Amino acid sequence: MAQGDVTLGSLEDIPADLWEECSACHQLLYSREFEAALWVCSKCGYHKRLTVEQRLATVADEGSVQELFADLPLADPLRFPEYHEKLEQARQKTGMDEAVWTGLVSIGGHRVGMGIMDLAFIGGSMGWVVGEKVTLLIERCVEERRGVVMFCASGGARMQESLVALMQMPKTCAAVGQMNQARLPYITVLTDPTYGGVTASFAFLGDVILAEKGAAMGFAGPRVIQITKMKIAPEVQTAEFQYEHGMIDLLVGREQVRDTLVDLLEWLVPHPVDRQSSGSGVSVG
C-alpha cells in the first residue's frame, strides 16, 4: 500500500506562461481561462492536480488564510538510504515543508481547519510529519471547537518511513475519533489521486466524503498493482466506482466544491455559529 516514491503524474514546473497544456488530452489552454475554470480542462473536463496555493484560491475566502504547523523537523526515523536527500530536494522543488499544508481558513464565513495534500512532495505520501500535522490540526480544532476540511491527495504511506509511516494511520484515525466525540464536523475531499495509507485512515472517515470527478483512488496504489500483477481494472480505482458502491457521498466538479462545502458547514457547524469576518488572517503566497 505504500507508494511513497512515485511521483504521480509528474507535476513539472510549468512556467506561468500564456498557454498551458492539459495533461490528460494535451489540449493547449489559455492560462487565464484555465485558471478562471479552476484548472478544469474545457475540452476533456480533466481536473488538474493543484498546488496548495491554487487549491486555497478555489475555496478560501479572500485574505482568510493562516498557515499552521509549518515548522516541524524533517523526519527520517529509519535513516533510509537516500531519503534525507530526497526530502531536501522535495522541499526545494516544491517550496513546501512537507506533503501536507495545514492551517485555518474561512469558507463562506465559516472558520475551519484545513489540510491540503500536495502530490508534488514525494507523491503526497504520508510519513511522520504528514501524520503529525494532520493530527495537530485536528487536535487544535477540537480545542477551538472548529470543523476540519481535508483535501486528500496521496500515493499512500511513505515507504521510506515504513512502520513509522504505518503508525500515522492509527494516529490520524484516533484524532478523527476525537473530532467525532466532540461532535465537530469533519469533511474530506478526495482529489486525484488518493491511495493506500491515506484512504485507509483519515480520508475515508469523513462525516461527509466528497470526491472530485474523475479522481483516481483505491486501497492499493497503481505501482503496487503493477508490480504484484494483481488484476484490478483501471475503472475500479476511480471516484465514480467508489460513488456507485456507496463509499462517497458526492461526486463534485471542482466548480461546485466551495459552494457544497459552505452548504455542508452551514448544516454541520455547531451553535453558536462560529463565524469570523474574512480579512483577519494572513495571506499565503
Next chain:
Amino acid sequence: MPKTEQRSQPQATRDPWEIVQLARDPQRPYTLDYVNRIFERFVELHGDRRCGDDGAMVVGMGFLEDQPVAVVGQQKGRTASERRERNFGMARPEGYRKALRMMEMAARFERPLVTLIDTPGADCLEDSEGRGISEAIACNQRAMFALPVPIVSVVIGEGGSGGAIGIGVGDRVYMQENTYYSVIMPEACAAILWRDPSQSVRAAEALKLSPGDAMRLGLIDGIIAEPGGGAQADYDGAANLVRTQIVGALEELRPLAPEELKRSRYQKFREMGKPE
C-alpha cells in the same frame, strides 16, 4: 533461502530477509493453531451481518485463566483449498467488519481483546474495493481507540501494512522473534524504489522490519521468544510463550480504568516515531 530446521539463533544475528522467510513459512503456527492452544472453550463466531463471512479473519470468544476474552486474528491456509478459503490471509472488508463486531461485543461485555496479526496485506481486488476495504480498515482503527477494555496484539507471522494495523491498535503490541512488520513487502519496495526486485534483501534491511528494529524504534512493547528451531518446530512451546506474554500484559492492564486505558492508548500511538 535458509531452511528452517536449523536451531533458533539469537535475534541479533538473524538478518531481516531471513526473518521475512521464516515469518512466511507455511509450517508456522497460524491463528487457529494458537487459539486452540492458548484459550479454553473457544467458540468461533461467523459473519459480519452485512454481506458475508471472511475466512481470512477469525473471531470468537474464549477463556484465558478462566477469564473471558474476545479473540480476533487473521488466518492463513496450508493446502491449496485452505489457502483459497482463507484468501491467503488477506482479509476483505467483511473480515474487518466481523472483527469490529467482536470488538464492539468486547466493549459491551467488558472483555479484554486479544488480536493475532498474520497477513501479507488486506485484500484489494475489485470486490473488496466495492465494499470499502479502506473504510473498513480506517473504521476499525478509530473504533479500537474507543474500546474501554484492554487490547493486546501479537504479530505471529506477517505484519502486512494496513491489513495488519486494521486489527493492530493494542495497548500492548508484541512481535514474535521470527516475524516482520512493514508498510510494504520488501519485494515491492525494491521494485518501486530501485526498479529491481532482486534488491529485496537490501529493501528488507532498509525497511527495518524486524522485531528488534521495531523495538528500537519504540513501535512495539516487546519481543516474544520462540522455541529452539522456531515456532514452526514446536507449536505447543510457541503457544506457551505467547500465552505467558498475553497473560502478563492483561495483568498489567486489567487494573486500569477505561478512561485511563483509552487515554494512554491514544498517547502511545501519538508519541510513536516522534523525532528526539
